[in-house]
Structure formats: C-alpha cells, structure tokens
Amino acid sequence: MSIAQPAEFHVADAPVFVTPRIVRKIDDVLSKVAGVVSPVWPLRDYVAVNPYAGLSAQSFLAARESMRSYSDCELLMPLKHYAAEFHKGNFSVADIRVAIGEVAAAGVVSQYTAEELADQLNTIGPCGVHFDDSLSPTNGDRVVRTIAELATKTGCADWQEVIIDDISKHCAAYYDQGQAKWSRPNLGQSLYESWRDSAQDDLNVEILGLSGFRQFVRGLPSTPQEAIGAMLQALAIPESLWSRFLLCQAFSVPGWSAWTKYQSSWAGGGDGEGPDFNSLLAIRMAYDVALAKLQDVCVDWVDLFDGVSPEHFPAGDASQDDIDVRYTLLQASEIGYRNRLLNSLVMNEEASRNTDTDRKLAQMVFCIDVRSERIRRQLETVSDKVETFGFAGFFGMPIEYVPLGAKSGVPHLPVLLKPKFKLREGLHETDTPIETQAIADRHRIRSWKQMWKGFQTSAVGCFTFVETTGLMYGLKLLRRALGLSGQQGDARFDGVAVQDREHIGPTLRGLNQQGITTSVQADLAEAMLRNLGLTENFAKLVVFCGHGSQTDNNPLAAGLDCGACGGHSGQPNARFAAMLLNQPYIRSVLSDRGIDIPEDTWFVAGLHNTTTDSITFYDQAEVPSHRALEIGCLTDICDTASEQTRLERMPVVASSSVSDLLKRASDWSEVRPEWGLAGNAAFVVAPRSVTQHANLDARSFLHSYDHRQDPHGSVLEAIMTAPMVVAHWINMQYYASTVDNRYFGSGNKTVHNVVGQFGILSGNGGDLMTGLPWQSLHTGSDFQHLPQRLLVVIAAPRESIGRVIAKHQPVADLLHGGWLHLMSIEDGKVYRYTMDGVWESTSSKKKDTHSI
Structure with missing residues (x-):
C-alpha cells in the first residue's frame, strides 16, 4: 500500500464520463455491484433473506474469496467451533474421512488425513464460540479498502465510524415512516439530492474535523451516476478496479446498502440498480473523496496491486491451508447430520405406503416450517385418526390482505412473488x-x-x-x-363489538371486479390440492393450519411469523382456502376436473401459535351440525398434542414450567420468546410416511410429495423452484447471521432501537442492522443454531430431479456451487448429487436412535 501527498484536485472539475463507452461502463458496473447486495425488508414484512444470493453463480469458496477481497465478510466458522462440535459427537473421524473425499469436487485437496485433523481438534479442546467470535475478524491483508479505512490506518480519527453515523442520520430521516415528529424537508427528491441539500448546511462533519466538507458537497454533480463517475476519475481508480472499489463502498455500510437495494428492487418495483442504491453509493463515495482531498490522502492504485488483476486479489489474512481445513470440517459436520437424518427415514417405498384404509377424522395441512414438525408428530402420536401434510404456508393463495376499513393491505405470500388480488376483511353474518x-x-x-x-x-x-x-x-x-x-x-x-369479533375475517367481496372469477377461484383451489397431493380419500375434516407467533415488545416479530406469508400470519390464507373449498360451485368445477370431494367433507381453517403451540380453529359457527361432534373431538386431540409439544419444548427454551413457557408470549422483557427456525438443516420432500416415525427435532422443513401422483414432474418442478429456494434462503440467513453477525446479523437484541418504523439500529447510531440478533441463534452458553448448508432429500426418481436441474440454471448453480446438498431416495436406495453433476450411491450407517 502506498499513501502519499496528492496533487490538488476538485471533483467538480474532474472529467465527467461523457463518452458512450464510459457511460456503458459505469452502468454495467453499477448493475453488477447492485446484483451482489441482497435486500432487507422493513420490520412490518421482515423475512429471512439469503445474503449470498447475488454470488450464487459462483461456488461457495469462490464467493468467500471474492467477498474477502473487498470486505471483512466471513463464510466459515472458526476452527474452535468445529472442535466443540467434534467433542460433542456431532461428527466423527469417519465423517471427516468421507468429507475429505467429497470436498475434492470443490477443488479442495486436504493436506491432512482424517486422523490428523481429529488430532488438531483434540488439541484445541471443547471450547465454545461466543458473541464476539461471531463478529467477522479484521481482514488485515485485504487489498481493496475505503479511503476512510486507509486514513484511519495512518493515525487519523476513526472516519469510518463518523461516516457511517452521518449516513445513518440522513437515511433515517429520508426513509422515516412516521416515527419522527418533524418530517424531512424537500419531499420528492431522491436520496442523493436530499443528502446533497442537507449536507451543504450541516456542520457536523466539519466540527468532527473535515473542514471544507460543505463547500466540497456544493461542487458535486447533480445526479448520483455523474457523481460516481466523476469521483472514480478524481481518485484515479483504474477501470478494472471500479467494481471492487464500489463493492467495498457498499459493504462499508452493509445495512443501508441492503435497505436501498430493497427500495430499488422491491419497494419501487425495479431491478435493484436504481436511484436509491446508486444514491447511497454516491453519498458514501463523497465522504471518501472529501477525505482524500481535505486530509491529503492519496493512493497509488497501480503500485498498491503491483500488477495483480482484480480477479486474483488475495482474499485476506487466512492461509489457504486454514480455509481448506475449516471447509472440510464444515462438510464433515454436515455429513454427521446427514447420516443421522437418513438413518431415521423409511427408505422402502412400499413399506412407507400408508395401508390404513379407514377414513381419517382429519387431514391437517401445516406449513413446511420446521416448527410444524413437533406439533405434527405429536398429533399423529395422540391419534391415528389424524393425518398431517406439509405445504407452503400461504396455501397457494397469492393475496394482499386488506384489513377492515382499509384501502390497502399487506402481501401474504412469499416475498419473491407479487399479490394477484386483494382479499378484503369483513364481518360475516352481520348486517x-x-x-x-x-x-x-x-x-x-x-x-x-x-x-x-x-x-x-x-x-x-x-x-x-x-x-x-x-x-x-x-x-x-x-x-x-x-x-x-x-x-x-x-x-x-379496534371498533368491532365483542359479540362480532368471531365473525371478522376474509370475504369473497370484490373478487369478480378484480378478475378473480369463480373459474379463477376454482383454478386456485385445484392447483393447491394437486400440488399438495390431496385429490382423493378426503377425511371428514380437512384443516388448513397456518401459523403465527405471539410476542411483546419485539421489533423483529415478523421474523417469527410465516415466511411464506411475507412475514405475516397465515390465518387469512388458511381461512380463504377453506372458504373456497366449502363453496358448492367450486366443488362442482373440481369434480368436472377429476377431483371429487365428498359432500360430507368440511374444510376448516386453523392457526398454530408457534410461541405457545396452541391451535385455534376459525369460523366454527359455519361448520355444519353433522360435523360439530368431529370438530369437538379434533379440538381435544389438538389440545393434548399441544400439551405434549410444550413439554417437549420446555428444555429447548429453558423454561422451568409450562406456565413459564406460555408467559414468554406476553413478557416484554423476554429476548427469546421462541427459537423461530433456529436449527434448520434439512428440507425433506416425500410422503409423510417416510418421516412419520422419526423425531426430527424441529430441524427439517417437511413438504408432502408423492412422485407416483406426479408423472410429468410438474409438481416436483414447482417445489424445487419455489419452496426449496425459500427454505434455502432461510437456511442461508441463519447460517450467515451465525458465522458473521457483524455483516449479516443484528448484534445484541437488548440494545436495539427502532428507526423510522422500518428498521433497527444498535444503540443510537451506526449502520442499519440486518439479519438475526445473537439471542435468536445462541443460548448464551452454546449455539441453538448450527451453521450448516441445507440438506435437501427428495423421494423421487433421479431422472425427474435431473430434468428440473437441467431446466433451471439458478437451481443448478446452488447445487454445483456447493450452496446446498441434494439426496434422492429411489427404489429404497439413497443417492447423493455431487457438485460436478453426478449421482453417487451412498449407504446409511448403523441405525441411530437419538433425535436429529
């Protein structure tokens, strides 16, 4: 690195990129930079997001190397974490031996034998990883740095902290959604324009030591693209380095980068590289260029990289040997879990087929969420008259749910999708x-x-x-x-009389005016049943059981609700689905399409409260009298199953009693009201009989699927391109927040402050927080979530799975890049899909009876 006294320059006088080639170059670079950054949703709709989604076309290790070249981001846990897991018995020497062979597909050639790696782990001992260890370590050898970092290294003030605080102040005011008493001036301006106007009058930065900053801002170009181009040239940064330098700028304020990416790509309906994200980059660069000009910091970029191309920048201060060892141990820990999971499943297709011909009392459809696994298992244990299914928790209903008296509502579907129509709330059976x-x-x-x-x-x-x-x-x-x-x-x-509250819920009003005719409604119902695999042998009661959480004083409450419903309760979706299938004209159309629903079958909506594990049924006043007895019987079964589930969860949440567990739902001081999806590790796509007799310890997403009912593979394709990807997003959010809480988590929950009603800060300043807080991942003494890449197990022919992979490049990228693992159960045998696209036969180990 070379830092020298610069020649005088002025951004306003720097050559602006007026040539068509430079314009195209800047646009291309900005698009690529935006593509790397993942969005963060507002608190109202907060959902888990894959922070690495923009890098999924690269392999896992290549993405780590890339990110470490322009940031301190880390994708692997420290060695002592794997040592602790090894000492707990979560993986063995045999697992390490298998891992050494499997990681060879990623180009990782181990310099050690399994026994030698085990000796290293034994030397470290069973020490755990604490909060400070999860913050990404300083990447001392990183080449690409902001000017603020370089200035700080020369002995100046901590300009990085000053800049982040100042940017946060402006962004919080600009995006405020009603929390601030005084609204910002200059409404209608872009983020960059608003900041540029405010910064010309704000003395804060100059008081902190950057004299002349206001005058500098006055000389900036009027648009963010022009400003970025002018500042890149003013710093004399080579074109080959533009992308890395701008990524370094974005990752110096990762929270606000994620927020402006959301504004550009989702809130505004754009493609991610929009005015908000570009504005933030221009603002962040302005502080750096001002530092370079006013503090006399100059970088000789050519000398700094000494002829090394940007594609081959060193990733940081960890040796390749250390990286290979940690990656191998990550694989070994995943193999240990994989063996336990596969040993618990029923592999034989005929043996797994349900031979019970008696009609069930109830078929209950739950969300695939890992928290559904416990309650489903307990329901089936309490009564063999109850059959459960797993399905995406929005039940295929792409709605925007509009509350009573409101003009607009909130989307109740996966955030990757857009609502197709508005479902309005009203009062049933009232005048x-x-x-x-x-x-x-x-x-x-x-x-x-x-x-x-x-x-x-x-x-x-x-x-x-x-x-x-x-x-x-x-x-x-x-x-x-x-x-x-x-x-x-x-x-x-609010405003609804006590006697009318049981009648409030979704209605069918206004659907025809939106083009959702009875034929379209029948299409929705048919698609749901076929994708669920429920087209015959209907029970007396079919329950669509959505889920939601119950907490107090929790800004991140939406993160505990249904991710498939966009961070909201699945109640409206469940009630609408049941409402549709109870309509005689819908059933008539379905009958014409080959789905005959018995006249005495009634569809019911329910809600699983994941904090208390209670199940509530809705619209019971509309249940026919001939089904009232069955509803009462099912309620008793659910109450018993809920009690058993709470007893099972008590030690998991460290509750001393059931009453203590229930109290967490209304305790405003409780930082761990429930564990959410912590521990998630697998996504099983199979008939329920494959998993029914296993205790999966609430670590598996369970999606019902029978390939015998899907000869063309269309349902499998839908599962692998939607629910599987969503499960992968959730898994990667928990993974990233655990291995690198500084960049992809939200730190200590006890010092969170809501900003603008849309996000959180840690304390009263700093960057916008994204991801999960430490208390959602760690008990205080040990990890509740173990960072492992998602293991997908599909009970279907390899040929059918392969067709989906070949057709969808994003799915292929996840598998070939090592972002998730895939297994196929076919004819009673298990096959592993390798990173080079080959199916390998595998054999399960000796039966392991402890929970997964």
Whole structure:
C-alpha cells in the first residue's frame, strides 16, 4: 500500500464520463455491484433473506474469496467451533474421512488425513464460540479498502465510524415512516439530492474535523451516476478496479446498502440498480473523496496491486491451508447430520405406503416450517385418526390482505412473488350497518390513539403529561415488568363489538371486479390440492393450519411469523382456502376436473401459535351440525398434542414450567420468546410416511410429495423452484447471521432501537442492522443454531430431479456451487448429487436412535 501527498484536485472539475463507452461502463458496473447486495425488508414484512444470493453463480469458496477481497465478510466458522462440535459427537473421524473425499469436487485437496485433523481438534479442546467470535475478524491483508479505512490506518480519527453515523442520520430521516415528529424537508427528491441539500448546511462533519466538507458537497454533480463517475476519475481508480472499489463502498455500510437495494428492487418495483442504491453509493463515495482531498490522502492504485488483476486479489489474512481445513470440517459436520437424518427415514417405498384404509377424522395441512414438525408428530402420536401434510404456508393463495376499513393491505405470500388480488376483511353474518358502524368506530379509535400519542411526545405536552400521569403509568410499567398485565389489546379488533369479533375475517367481496372469477377461484383451489397431493380419500375434516407467533415488545416479530406469508400470519390464507373449498360451485368445477370431494367433507381453517403451540380453529359457527361432534373431538386431540409439544419444548427454551413457557408470549422483557427456525438443516420432500416415525427435532422443513401422483414432474418442478429456494434462503440467513453477525446479523437484541418504523439500529447510531440478533441463534452458553448448508432429500426418481436441474440454471448453480446438498431416495436406495453433476450411491450407517 502506498499513501502519499496528492496533487490538488476538485471533483467538480474532474472529467465527467461523457463518452458512450464510459457511460456503458459505469452502468454495467453499477448493475453488477447492485446484483451482489441482497435486500432487507422493513420490520412490518421482515423475512429471512439469503445474503449470498447475488454470488450464487459462483461456488461457495469462490464467493468467500471474492467477498474477502473487498470486505471483512466471513463464510466459515472458526476452527474452535468445529472442535466443540467434534467433542460433542456431532461428527466423527469417519465423517471427516468421507468429507475429505467429497470436498475434492470443490477443488479442495486436504493436506491432512482424517486422523490428523481429529488430532488438531483434540488439541484445541471443547471450547465454545461466543458473541464476539461471531463478529467477522479484521481482514488485515485485504487489498481493496475505503479511503476512510486507509486514513484511519495512518493515525487519523476513526472516519469510518463518523461516516457511517452521518449516513445513518440522513437515511433515517429520508426513509422515516412516521416515527419522527418533524418530517424531512424537500419531499420528492431522491436520496442523493436530499443528502446533497442537507449536507451543504450541516456542520457536523466539519466540527468532527473535515473542514471544507460543505463547500466540497456544493461542487458535486447533480445526479448520483455523474457523481460516481466523476469521483472514480478524481481518485484515479483504474477501470478494472471500479467494481471492487464500489463493492467495498457498499459493504462499508452493509445495512443501508441492503435497505436501498430493497427500495430499488422491491419497494419501487425495479431491478435493484436504481436511484436509491446508486444514491447511497454516491453519498458514501463523497465522504471518501472529501477525505482524500481535505486530509491529503492519496493512493497509488497501480503500485498498491503491483500488477495483480482484480480477479486474483488475495482474499485476506487466512492461509489457504486454514480455509481448506475449516471447509472440510464444515462438510464433515454436515455429513454427521446427514447420516443421522437418513438413518431415521423409511427408505422402502412400499413399506412407507400408508395401508390404513379407514377414513381419517382429519387431514391437517401445516406449513413446511420446521416448527410444524413437533406439533405434527405429536398429533399423529395422540391419534391415528389424524393425518398431517406439509405445504407452503400461504396455501397457494397469492393475496394482499386488506384489513377492515382499509384501502390497502399487506402481501401474504412469499416475498419473491407479487399479490394477484386483494382479499378484503369483513364481518360475516352481520348486517351492513353493523359493519359500517364498526369501520367508523375503528377510524375514531385510531384517530384518538394517534392524537394522544402525538400529545405524549410533543414538545409542549410531554413534560406536563409525565408530571400528571407519571405515577399511573409507573404502576402500569411495573405490572408489565412483572408480567402481570397479560397480552396487550389486539388492534385487529379496534371498533368491532365483542359479540362480532368471531365473525371478522376474509370475504369473497370484490373478487369478480378484480378478475378473480369463480373459474379463477376454482383454478386456485385445484392447483393447491394437486400440488399438495390431496385429490382423493378426503377425511371428514380437512384443516388448513397456518401459523403465527405471539410476542411483546419485539421489533423483529415478523421474523417469527410465516415466511411464506411475507412475514405475516397465515390465518387469512388458511381461512380463504377453506372458504373456497366449502363453496358448492367450486366443488362442482373440481369434480368436472377429476377431483371429487365428498359432500360430507368440511374444510376448516386453523392457526398454530408457534410461541405457545396452541391451535385455534376459525369460523366454527359455519361448520355444519353433522360435523360439530368431529370438530369437538379434533379440538381435544389438538389440545393434548399441544400439551405434549410444550413439554417437549420446555428444555429447548429453558423454561422451568409450562406456565413459564406460555408467559414468554406476553413478557416484554423476554429476548427469546421462541427459537423461530433456529436449527434448520434439512428440507425433506416425500410422503409423510417416510418421516412419520422419526423425531426430527424441529430441524427439517417437511413438504408432502408423492412422485407416483406426479408423472410429468410438474409438481416436483414447482417445489424445487419455489419452496426449496425459500427454505434455502432461510437456511442461508441463519447460517450467515451465525458465522458473521457483524455483516449479516443484528448484534445484541437488548440494545436495539427502532428507526423510522422500518428498521433497527444498535444503540443510537451506526449502520442499519440486518439479519438475526445473537439471542435468536445462541443460548448464551452454546449455539441453538448450527451453521450448516441445507440438506435437501427428495423421494423421487433421479431422472425427474435431473430434468428440473437441467431446466433451471439458478437451481443448478446452488447445487454445483456447493450452496446446498441434494439426496434422492429411489427404489429404497439413497443417492447423493455431487457438485460436478453426478449421482453417487451412498449407504446409511448403523441405525441411530437419538433425535436429529
């Protein structure tokens, strides 16, 4: 690295990229940089996201090397983590031996034997990994750095921290969604324009030591693209380095980069490389160029890289030997889990076939979410009259659910999809005047709440408010702190009389006007049943059981709700699906299409509360009298199964009693109300009989599928390109937040502060937080989530699976790049899909009876 005194330059006077070639070059570079960054959704719709999605065309290790060349991001756990897992018996010397052979496909040639690696692990001992260890270590040998980092290394102030705080201040004000008392000026401007206007008057940066910053900002070009081009040339950065340098800029503020990527690609409906993301890059670069100009920091880029091309920059301070060892041990830990999982499954297709010909009391359809595994297992244990299925928790209903009296709602489907229509909430079995009055009461109540909140926080009212009501609120605060106040009122019932609350729910009103005719509704119902594999042998009751969580004082609550419903409860989807299939005209159309539903079958909607493990049924007033007895019987079965599930979960959440476990749902001081999807490790696509007798320990996504009902492979294709990808996203979010909480997590939950009603900061400044907090991954003494790449097990012919892989390049990239593992169960044998696209026969080990 060479840092010298620069010749004087002015960004405003720098040559602007006016030639068509330079314009195309800048556009191409910005598009590539945006493609690497993954978005983060707002708190209202918070869902797990794969932080590495933009790098999935590369192999796992190539992506790590690339990221380490421009950031401190880490994709592998430290060696002591694998040592701890080895000492716990989660993988063995035999697993290491197999791993050495398997990683050879990734070009990793081990310098050690399995026994030698085991000796290394024994030398380290069973020490665990703590919070600070999960923060990505400083990558001391990284070549591409921001000017702020270089300036800090020369002994200047910590400009990186100053810059991030200043950017956060501007971004928080710009994107505020009603939290701030004063709205920002200059509405309608882009992020870059708003910052440029504000920064010309803001003395903060100059007070902290960067004199002349306001004058510098006045000289910047008026658009972010022009500013980026001018600043790249002002810094004399070679064109071959533009992409890496801009990635370094983006990853110096990873949280706001993710947020502006969301604004550009999802909120705005663009392709990711839009005004918000480009604005942030221009803003971040402006601080660097100002530092270079005003603090006399100059980099000789040619000398710095000494002729090394950007594609071959060193990845950082870890030796290749260390990387290979850790990657091999990651594979070994995954092999250990793989063996235990496969040993627990019923492989023989005929043996796994359900031979029970008696009609079931109920068929219950749950989300594929790993938390459904426990309750499904307990239901089937309590009663052999209950059969369970796994399906995407939005039940194939692509809705935007509009609450009572609202004009717009929130999407209740995977975030990768867009809603097809609006489903409006209303009051069933009530007169129109009652609903009209409820809407009016709701508006009045919420307007009053807003006014009261405004008075409480106003400059004039806050002092007198505290003086007048402080004691009363002190008692309320004490009750909540002691957990004596119970669950707070549900805003969903604002304005709705108590006797009418059981009638509030989705309606079919307005669907025809949106083009969702009865024929389209029948299409939705048919697609759901066929993709589920439920087209015959219907039970007396068919229950669509969505899921949702119940927590208090939790900004990241949406992350515990249904990911398939966009971070919301699956209740509206379940109720709408049941409503459709109870319509006589829908059943008539389905009968014409080969799906005969018995007249005495009734579809019911339910909700699995994943925090308390209770199951609630909806719209029971509409259940026919001849099915009332069965509903009562099923309710008793569910209550018993819920009790058994809570007993099983008690040690997992460290609860001393069932009442303590239930209290977590309303305890506003509880940082671990439930574990969410922590521990997820596998995605099993098979008939329920394959997994029914295994305790999978809530670590597996379970999707029902019978290849014998799918001769053309269309259902398998849908599963591998949608639910499998979503499960992979979730798995990678948990993986990334565990191995690198600094870049892809949200730190310590106890110091979170909500910013702008859309995101969180750690404390009162710093970068926007993304990903999962440490308390969602670690018990405080050990990991609840073990970072492993998703293992996909599909009970289907290899030929059918291969056709899907060949047809969909993104799926092929995930498999050939080592981002997930794939196994096929065919004719009672198990096959592994290798990174070079070959199926290898494998044999399971001796039966292992402990849970997965």
